[in-house]
Amino acid sequence: MDALPTPDRPLRIGTRGSALALAQAHETRDRLAAAHDLPADAFEIVVIKTTGDRVLDRPLREIGGKGLFTREIEDALLDQRIDIAVHSMKDMPVLQPEGLIIDCYLPREDVRDAFVSRRWGSIAELPAGTPVGSSSLRRRAQLIHYRPDLTLVEFRGNVQTRMRKLDEGVAEATFLAMAGLTRLGMLDVVRSAITPEEMLPAVAQGAIGVERRKDDVIAAAMLAAISDLPTTLRVTAERAFLRRLDGSCETPLAGLAELDGENLWLRGEILLPDGSLSVRGERRGLVSDGIEMGRDLAEELLGRAPPEFRELAGINPERTSPPV
Numbered sequence: 262m263d264a265l266p267t268p269d270r271p272l273r274i275g276t277r278g279s280a281l282a283l284a285q286a287h288e289t290r291d292r293l294a295a296a297h298d299l300p301a302d303a304f305e306i307v308v309i310k311t312t313g314d315r316v317l318d319r320p321l322r323e324i325g326g327k328g329l330f331t332r333e334i335e336d337a338l339l340d341q342r343i344d345i346a347v348h349s350m351k352d353m354p355v356l357q358p359e360g361l362i363i364d365c366y367l368p369r370e371d372v373r374d375a376f377v378s379r380r381w382g383s384i385a386e387l388p389a390g391t392p393v394g395s396s397s398l399r400r401r402a403q404l405i406h407y408r409p410d411l412t413l414v415e416f417r418g419n420v421q422t423r424m425r426k427l428d429e430g431v432a433e434a435t436f437l438a439m440a441g442l443t444r445l446g447m448l449d450v451v452r453s454a455i456t457p458e459e460m461l462p463a464v465a466q467g468a469i470g471v472e473r474r475k476d477d478v479i480a481a482a483m484l485a486a487i488s489d490l491p492t493t494l495r496v497t498a499e500r501a502f503l504r505r506l507d508g509s510c511e512t513p514l515a516g517l518a519e520l521d522g523e524n525l526w527l528r529g530e531i532l533l534p535d536g537s538l539s540v541r542g543e544r545r546g547l548v549s550d551g552i553e554m555g556r557d558l559a560e561e562l563l564g565r566a567p568p569e570f571r572e573l574a575g576i577n578p579e580r581t582s583p584p585v
Contacts, residue, residue, distance in 0.1 A: 264479065265297065266344075271305040272480070275334045275343035278308040279419040284444045285469050286347045288367065289487075296486040307343050309334045335361060338474060345480055346472040350465035350496055351438075355504040357472065365471040365484035366492040370440035372467040372517060374400065374460050375451040378434035379427055383453045387411060387434060394423065394432030398534060402513035403460050404436075405536030420445060436460075440467035461515035461530045461541075464499040468492055491520055494548050501555030502529050506563070518551065525551050529558045531566065540566050 266272035272293070276286035283306065290304045311333045330352045337343045339360060350366070357363060381387055387408070394416025395401050401413050414432045416423060420442070423435055436455070442448050473480040495518040502516045513532040518525055525548045530541045540562050544554040 265483070266299065266303040268300065268302040271303050272345065272483070273305045273307050273343040275307050275309050275337050275346040277311055277330065277334070281420060281441045281445055282347070282349075283308075285349065288444070289345075289347045289469065289471055292367065292487040293483055297483060307337070309337055309343075335472070338472060341474075344473070344477065345484065348470050348472060349441075350468040350470040350500075351463040353465070353470060355500060355507075360475055361472055362475045363470045363472045364481075364493075365473075365488040366496055367469040367471070367487065368489040369492040369495065370443050370467040371454070372462045373439045373457065374436045374455045374462060374466075375439045375442055376434065376453045376455055377424075377427070377437050377450050378452050381434055381452065384408060384434075384455070384459070391434065392432045394426060394435040397436070397463070398513045399463055399515055399532070400436050400460070402532040402534055402536045403515070403530075403539070406532060406539050407459075409536065420447065424450060438462075438466055457517050457528065461528060462517055464503045464514070464516040465496045466517075468496050470496070494518075494525070494551055495520060498525060498527050498551030498555045501552040502527065502559050503555075505556045505559035506531065516555075518555075520548060523548050525554065527551070527554050527558055529562060531562050 264270075274286050274290055276282045286306050290301065290306065293299070294301055294304065311330050331348060331354065334343075334346045334348075335358050338346050339358065348363070353363070376383055381391075384404070387393070389410040390412055392412045392414045393404060394414040395404070396415055396417040404411060405413060416426060416432060416435055418426070420437060423437065426432065427435060439451070439454055442451060471484055473484060498518040499516045503514070506512060506514055513534055515530040516528065518527045524545065526543065526545050528541070528543045530539060532539045542558055542561050542565070544558045546554050
């Protein structure tokens with residue numbers, strides 16, 4: 262773009278088509294409109310169907326991982342069919358395609374996982390053998406680590422699909438992100454929020470990132486006006502941790518950074534996919550050292566994990582991290 266958008270030349274916002282993705286795109290549009298005193302029709306929401314949305318009968322790890330939710334959207338951004346792209350950051354690979362950048366994050370929502378069930382109130386209430394649905398490798402590994410007596414069921418689809426599966430008896434309980442349910446106005450389905458101490462969330466869970474072309478100075482200036490600094494600092498530290506571990510949909514790991522003034526508290530966890538082993542650690546330091554803390558914590562967890570752990574978990578300890 263070479264000028265601020267107008268109703269005749271709107272800024273095109275690329276997004277997936279789920280109810281949650283659309284809510285996130287509309288939030289981005291509304292924040293941009295307010296920040297730049299523009300009408301809503303100076304923006305166009307462009308829905309792009311991704312491979313991850315089309316293929317619902319197989320686990321993500323079998324069909325290509327996190328990039329399946331972003332590849333088509335990023336292609337549209339590179340081809341200039343859209344001007345910016347709105348993403349759930351927990352779904353984003355650690356590296357962006359050449360020419361693209363994410364340097365705008367909206368204020369982060371609740372990072373916790375939600376326990377959702379039509380019958381039971383919490384994980385602790387579930388009887389042995391209860392079928393629990395999840396497609397998240399992290400959630401599956403964490404759950405079976407602490408409750409190996411439960412039965413795991415593959416459970417993919419958007420929020421509405423997963424709720425329908427509960428009604429159909431495919432599983433007795435599942436997990437959803439509190440952030441997504443908050444943005445959808447569906448907190449009534451939450452039986453209990455799971456503390457990070459019980460289940461550390463996914464890296465960048467609850468954060469919305471906005472991707473743009475590196476050379477688009479207008480988009481850069483517009484997005485700078487709505488980017489949230491605390492979220493940026495937290496997500497940057499978490500993704501530095503993720504990047505060193507080469508995290509993907511085949512790597513069960515979790516991470517959470519929290520701020521206290523100028524100080525940052527970073528927690529991380531890596532697990533075996535079958536939940537038989539978990540390695541956790543933390544770092545406390547200055548916010549300005551967040552990237553170094555993320556890398557250092559990852560190195561510590563790798564050092565504490567036996568070689569067979571790293572191999573089975575899909576973590577590559579020899580990988581040299583590119584600059585964050």
